Amino acid sequence: MKVVAFNLMPYKDLPADFEKKYDSVWVSIPRSLYDPRKGHTYYHDYLDALETAVDLGYDAVGVNEHHSNGYGLMPSPNLMASILSRKVRHSDTTSVVVLGNSLALYNPPIRVAEEMAMLDVLSGGKFIAGFPVGTSMDTNYVYGINPSEMRERYYEAHDLVMKAWTTDEVFTWNGKYNQLRYVNTWPRTAQRPHPPVWIPGGGSVETYDFSLINDYSFSYLSFFGHKYAKKVMGPFWDRADALGKDRNPYRAGYAQFICVSETDAQAQIDYEEHVKYFFAKCMHIDPRFFEAPGYRTVASLRAGLRSQLDGTAKVGKAILDEGFGWKELVESGYIIAGSPQTVREQIIEAARELNVGNLIWLFHCGSMPQHLTLKNLNLFAEGVLPHIRNLWPEWDHRPFWPSGFGDPEPQDTRRSAT
């Protein structure tokens, strides 16, 4: 199993009455709540923590993109990844993953091909490219993309970026949303033919198929943990079977809050306040922004609405609204928390259940102070990581992970052979 140390970079000092006084942590969060002096400290603490993760030998460090969002303070994750790539380039074990750039938001989308090629070169070919469709909040409400065009824009931008990465001749792109007379992105990517691609997503069949058909790794990004993820990973592997793809666990990853301490009891003492901050404040999203009309396809809509209306499927936040304590958060799998032994047992059980090779580990939660963040990183590296690394010895991770500069290009191999 591979572990990505992943950080959302939340704002840690939202007011105590935030969820009562304000409508939303996203889209309409008051700008006046942001203190740039605190923001300065956060950014550097978060980067320090991610650099520590490189030192500790995690398989990757990860960042992602959000807009007008109080729990995701990276409108440009590429800026953060570029800083991290300075350290990643010296590491034998750690890659950097941007999970990712919302392709429909970049105009023209070759901007993504260019910046990610820069990151690939900077990191020494140890870069993973994530391409999310994007949430309605970020994509439609904040960035104004018409929901009726969003998926088409996404797929067209994907095709353009991939062609830009894999074509060495100057070409012309005549798309519906992009017309470019001269496509010729410099620099080239370090990895050939291109960096591994991961597709972060929710639960739409379109996204499973898109990932599987292209041999991209699918990452189920939710904050509700492994039990909730079963609803998605089951159908994902069913689609893999239907499409004739193997069940290599590295085809998939999932996100999980994990909090490690000396003992199970100490974990609650250490982390409860900060985990609750996340679920109470950072999940406080105005439902008016959940979903622009046209964001979901009619097929996904029909499936989703039925279970919402008859009460069989409650979204994570609705469950939290009914009153969740530490015990319930742990039991329902929203968080994995406890001693190193407790944590590794639960991770192994969850990974086997979900058949996932990539653990997108949310190592920071809500208002966690820096000393706890570092404690979590250190205890996990000592007491968990060595025990879960060899979970899937029979499967090859390499189709979904960077090769680095050590992997020569095929033509170079031929040249040296002669």
Added chain:
Amino acid sequence: MAEPTTHTYQVNARLAIDTLEAGSGDPLLFLHGAGGLAWDPYLDALAARRRVIAPFLPGTSKSNDISQVRDLWDLVLCYYDLLDALDIGRADVVGHSMGGMIACEMAANDPSRVGRLIAIAPAGLFDMDDPMPDIFAMRSTELAERVLVDPKSPIAELLGAMPEDVDDQVDVLIQRLGTLSAAAKFLWPIPDKGLIRRLPRIKTPTQIIWGRQDGLIPVGYGDTFRDSIPGARLDVLDQASHLVQLERLPDVLALTWQALARPAGTAP
């Protein structure tokens, strides 16, 4: 109320458009707002004297495939194609809200196709100093408060009640979301698609009607429409919001008949 009949027209190689129709006489095209097409008392009264043809916006009824309409310009062409399919050279056009915007576009882009224009609280403008609210981020209770002076009036039922059965609820919600999705294609993220630059091209005699308490599109937008369309007439009705043609039915009808009695625009 008269029972309208449903018709489907293959308007071009890609697109079929469904309509509701009733009445006889000179054709009168009615273009509905973002909430969708429902046969209401205003349409019923119009059908007493005219042949009312009310197309469903593509994507809001069963035959219409929204993916076959690329953008607003394409949509306007599809409505000209509909007139062709109906063998109507020039029609009087009434449009409400988003439909008012489309009606203005039809009159501005080809003045020969629209005889008289009646725009009821039309969309199509956006004033940053007097912004209209976001209809795509609105709870249904808020919507009722914004489009009606009295959200408890019987007219509110036209906004849609929820059936008991869960399967029926799913169907109703999908229909509503489908309608709003189709409207969003032309109105996202705000409805200003450059109409103000085209309004001066309208040669058609134009009547604009607004509710003084319009909670969706501010009444001040009416002045901009009147000032931008040559010779346009604006009437603002008190005690009415965005569904002014239902809230003040007799008065809006009187204004409508008055406007339709004026000489039609002449084809250039």
